[in-house]
Amino acid sequence: GGCDLAHLLTQNPGVMERFEVDPDHSIVETRIPEEFHGKTLEELNVRSRYNISVLAIGKDDKFNINPPPQEKLNKDLSMVVIGSNKAIQKLPL
Numbered sequence: 001g002g003c004d005l006a007h008l009l010t011q012n013p014g015v016m017e018r019f020e021v022d023p024d025h026s027i028v029e030t031r032i033p034e035e036f037h038g039k040t041l042e043e044l045n046v047r048s049r050y051n052i053s054v055l056a057i058g059k060d061d062k063f064n065i066n067p068p069p070q071e072k073l074n075k076d077l078s079m080v081v082i083g084s085n086k087a088i089q090k091l092p093l
Helices: 002-011 046-050 085-089
Strands: 015-022 027-032 052-059 064-067 078-084
Touching: 027 085, 046 052, 078 085
Parallel strands: none
Antiparallel strands: 015 027, 027 078, 052 064, 052 078
């Protein structure tokens, strides 16, 4: 638990929650980056461009699981992504 908290605090301030799948891969909840605001997942091409998958988009206790590619992102929301730790660190958070 302490290692996870240290990793969260030092690696990226935009990451709100982190679940380590294995030493190299994680599922993280992060704020939607400002540069993603108003764009769709399809426009951003996150899977090819960042090598991550978006599992959910939402806020607080209401999330849209497996959002469609046409889903427009809003900087006031969060997204849950899965990918390699290196790929997640490359997100513009």
